Every structure is written in structure tokens, then in C-alpha cells.
Amino acid sequence: MTLLPIFQPEPCITRVDLPDGRFCVVVDDALCDPHALVAMASAARAQFRPVDFNAYPGIHLPASHELEAAFAAFFERHIRPRFPARQLLRMHARLAMVTTPPRQLRPCQWLCHADDFDVAPGRSIQAAVLYLFEDKQLGGTSFYEPKGTAQATRQLFADALAMPPAVFARRYGWRPGYMAGDNAFFRRIGQVDARWNRLVFYDGAMLHSGDIDAPDRLTDDPETGRLTLNGFFTCRRDGP
Numbered sequence: 001m002t003l004l005p006i007f008q009p010e011p012c013i014t015r016v017d018l019p020d021g022r023f024c025v026v027v028d029d030a031l032c033d034p035h036a037l038v039a040m041a042s043a044a045r046a047q048f049r050p051v052d053f054n055a056y057p058g059i060h061l062p063a064s065h066e067l068e069a070a071f072a073a074f075f076e077r078h079i080r081p082r083f084p085a086r087q088l089l090r091m092h093a094r095l096a097m098v099t100t101p102p103r104q105l106r107p108c109q110w111l112c113h114a115d116d117f118d119v120a121p122g123r124s125i126q127a128a129v130l131y132l133f134e135d136k137q138l139g140g141t142s143f144y145e146p147k148g149t150a151q152a153t154r155q156l157f158a159d160a161l162a163m164p165p166a167v168f169a170r171r172y173g174w175r176p177g178y179m180a181g182d183n184a185f186f187r188r189i190g191q192v193d194a195r196w197n198r199l200v201f202y203d204g205a206m207l208h209s210g211d212i213d214a215p216d217r218l219t220d221d222p223e224t225g226r227l228t229l230n231g232f233f234t235c236r237r238d239g240p
Contacts, residue, residue: 141194
């Protein structure tokens with residue numbers, strides 16, 4: 001089957017360097033017709049479901065096989081060679097919307113996170129987010145590094161999963177709500193602003209968080225909310 005030209009055949013790609021050799025890859029004007037994808041999401045609005053398989057604070061809709069195939073083809077041709085990724089083993093994608101009010105967040109949703117928790121040795125995961133909203137106040141993506149030791153950071157994440165919100169907030173002096181830049185435990189090392197039809201790829205092992213600075217603007221309407229297309233690409237790692 002011939003893939004529809006969903007993604008730009010000659011994309012505008014920029015590498016954004018971060019400290020210690022880390023980086024992300026930004027593709028502007030990524031889709032040929034982003035409004036068509038928003039219209040599709042809007043038509044399927046009733047099919048979005050709450051995320052119950054990870055800590056994403058909102059709702060999701062699995063991408064169609066055709067969209068996943070086009071996304072994978074774009075990644076293989078334009079993105080994979082830019083990462084230490086030798087062979088694409090599997091991928092999945094979904095449309096998603098951040099919708100959870102700050103007062104309803106669990107402690108693990110107050111923190112930044114990584115996407116490589118189930119990646120086997122010798123493999124890597126590249127993650128991607130495509131912004132499908134024009135309201136820049138809905139926020140882009142920030143990248144972080146821990147300020148404390150690896151052991152202390154592991155304990156912080158474990159407690160965020162296990163403790164009730166009030167207990168976690170009291171123990172760590174953490175103010176409930178979405179991550180918003182530097183705090184006592186994490187340092188922001190880079191930020192990509194939201195832009196209509198902008199696609200960002202990054203190493204899934206890198207700590208990151210959406211910049212939800214105006215949670216009062218969140219909605220479950222794909223036409224006006226923080227609609228994104230998220231992709232996850234598991235690869236055989238390049239090198240030893």
C-alpha cells in the first residue's frame with residue numbers, strides 16, 4: 001500500500017543541543033495538512049479515553065495503522081540516523097490531550113519523567129511530540145536533569161508512586177501541580193516552545209515534562225485543547 005503524504009517529504013529539521021552532549025531534534029511544519037488530523041481527532045472526540053497505563057495526565061486515542069506507518073517511515077528516513085539507533089524494532093503512536101486539573105494530579109504527575117522504563121539492554125527509545133494546537137500558552141516541552149544523587153532520585157520517584165499526595169508534599173516540601181522549571185530536585189536544561197505543527201524528537205531516557213503553565217486553559221476539545229500526536233520508537237542501540 002502506498003503511504004499517504006501525511007508528513008512533509010522535505011522537512012525543515014533543526015538540532016537543539018543540550019548540556020553534556022544531549023540534544024533534541026525539532027521539525028517545523030511537519031505535516032502537510034495538520035488541520036486534517038485535528039479534524040479527524042475532533043470527529044473521534046467521543047473515542048478518547050483516560051490514560052490508565054502510565055502517568056500521562058489526560059486522555060488518549062490510539063493512532064490508526066496508516067498514521068503509524070507514515071510516522072514510522074518519516075522517522076526511519078529523517079530522524080533515526082540522527083540518534084544512536086541502528087534498527088527500528090517497533091513503534092506506537094497516539095493522539096493525546098492533557099486535561100487533568102492540578103488539584104487532581106497524583107504526586108508522580110508533579111514530577112518530570114522518562115519514557116525508557118521498559119526498554120531492554122542494547123535498545124533505546126526515541127520519543128516524539130507533535131503540537132497540534134495554535135494557543136502557545138498551552139505549553140511546549142522542557143528537559144531536566146536531577147540535582148541529587150541517583151539513589152536519592154530513585155527514592156523520590158518511588159515515593160511519588162507510593163505515597164498519598166499530602167504525605168509526599170510534606171516529606172519533600174513539594175508544591176502540588178504541574179512541573180514548572182527548576183526546583184529543589186531538578187534543573188531545567190532546555191526548553192522547546194510550542195508551535196503549531198512543530199514536531200520534537202528526543203531520547204526517551206531524558207527527563208522531560210510538558211510546560212503546563214496555564215492549566216485553566218486545558219480542555220478536552222481537540223479543536224481548542226492541548227492536542228498532540230505522540231510517538232515512541234524502540235530501536236536497537238547503535239554501538240557496543
